[in-house]
Amino acid sequence: MQTGNGEGRHGFEMTQFLPTRRTLVTGALAGVATAAIASLNGANAQSGVRRARYGAAVRADALAADAAYAAALAARCRLIVPEGSLKWSDLRPSATEFRFTDADIIAAFADRHRIDLRGHTLAWYGAMPAWTEAIASRAEAERTLVHHIETVVSRYAGRIVSWDVVNEAVPEKPATVSDLRPFAWTRWLGADYIAIAFRAAAAADPNARLVLNEYDVEFVGARFAARRAALLHIARNLVERGVPIHAIGLQGHLLADREIDRDGLQTFLREVRVLGLDVLVTELDVIDASLPGAIEVRDARVAECARSFLNTVAEVTPPSAILTWGISDRYTWVPMYFTRSDALPNRPLPLDAQMRPKPFMAVLEQFSRMAS
Numbered sequence: 247m248q249t250g251n252g253e254g255r256h257g258f259e260m261t262q263f264l265p266t267r268r269t270l271v272t273g274a275l276a277g278v279a280t281a282a283i284a285s286l287n288g289a290n291a292q293s294g295v296r297r298a299r300y301g302a303a304v305r306a307d308a309l310a311a312d313a314a315y316a317a318a319l320a321a322r323c324r325l326i327v328p329e330g331s332l333k334w335s336d337l338r339p340s341a342t343e344f345r346f347t348d349a350d351i352i353a354a355f356a357d358r359h360r361i362d363l364r365g366h367t368l369a370w371y372g373a374m375p376a377w378t379e380a381i382a383s384r385a386e387a388e389r390t391l392v393h394h395i396e397t398v399v400s401r402y403a404g405r406i407v408s409w410d411v412v413n414e415a416v417p418e419k420p421a422t423v424s425d426l427r428p429f430a431w432t433r434w435l436g437a438d439y440i441a442i443a444f445r446a447a448a449a450a451d452p453n454a455r456l457v458l459n460e461y462d463v464e465f466v467g468a469r470f471a472a473r474r475a476a477l478l479h480i481a482r483n484l485v486e487r488g489v490p491i492h493a494i495g496l497q498g499h500l501l502a503d504r505e506i507d508r509d510g511l512q513t514f515l516r517e518v519r520v521l522g523l524d525v526l527v528t529e530l531d532v533i534d535a536s537l538p539g540a541i542e543v544r545d546a547r548v549a550e551c552a553r554s555f556l557n558t559v560a561e562v563t564p565p566s567a568i569l570t571w572g573i574s575d576r577y578t579w580v581p582m583y584f585t586r587s588d589a590l591p592n593r594p595l596p597l598d599a600q601m602r603p604k605p606f607m608a609v610l611e612q613f614s615r616m617a618s
């Protein structure tokens with residue numbers, strides 16, 4: 247199990263830290279390396295704070311068609327991740343075909359602007375092409391999964407710095423800590439699919455950082471606590487078996503009408519650090535469907551949600567990367583599932599639909615390093 251943080255192109259600037267009492271006490275009590283950081287209670291992060299690299303999810307079609315969008319990404323991101331182009335549903339039209347056109351467009355953009363690239367995702371129930379339903383044995387399932395990962399990861403070896411190897415392995419509402427979300431790979435491989443995927447990714451690119459990515463682990467409530475416990479169970483099992491895993495990805499799709507579970511999330515994060523794993527914020531946005539319609543009020547609340555979450559995480563360990571799931575309200579997934587009763591457009595991201603920065607962007611600038 248390779249561990250540590252700060253190495254690779256996900257690395258962050260190591261500068262002097264300004265420990266807070268809370269951080270020192272909790273760090274000492276938890277017996278984990280205390281990632282002391284300056285208090286970020288609203289103040290701009292001082293130069294002495296280890297700050298993440300900022301990035302965003304990118305749509306290939308918009309990148310090609312929308313110059314303002316491409317310019318905003320190039321100006322602000324040190325890291326980008328294809329929103330869909332590296333998912334099975336986009337890559338694999340059939341059992342014998344790989345379609346890399348869109349992923350290559352995004353990789354070329356990253357190369358042109360000297361931006362790092364993340365990969366999302368090698369195993370996810372949410373993007374399985376219909377032909378995978380015809381898989382009819384354990385051997386065929388393992389062969390299909392490993393071949394996919396070998397082909398895709400080796401194609402971008404040295405360019406993709408980290409992969410969401412397994413995404414959303416935990417069911418919506420886990421009944422037990424070992425519950426896994428059922429789909430093709432669990433049907434034929436059970437829980438083994440997770441270790442199989444991580445091992446195949448590590449074999450295809452030994453330098454890529456390998457991430458277990460999950461949502462709905464941020465809030466107060468029994469369901470969220472159960473999801474944190476199930477995610478930790480998977481991570482601990484992988485680490486104890488020496489499976490190559492480097493980090494936990496917190497998606498960070500923040501429900502504005504939910505309270506961040508400071509104690510629950512920080513306890514979880516301290517356990518993650520005890521396992522020697524790094525932490526990334528991989529899909530940050532704020533689901534504003536329940537917030538007031540007035541733009542100034544809503545944008546301020548969205549920024550406050552993001553600050554509260556990032557503060558909570560950074561007090562235990564500064565994330566090695568912070569990515570928003572899109573950069574502009576012009577292109578967001580949120581209305582697919584969280585439309586507003588007043589039918590106003592959602593405003594979940596740091597730039598508005600005209601690529602103008604909102605208070606959310608100022609929060610990101612406090613916690614992360616933008617493109618220079």
Ligand code: XIL
Binds near residue numbers: 330461529578
């Ligand atoms: C979403 C995309 O943003 C949408 O465009 C697509 O239609 C469905 O998937 N968690 C994830 C992402 O890990 O892959 C999902 O992305 C959003 C939820």
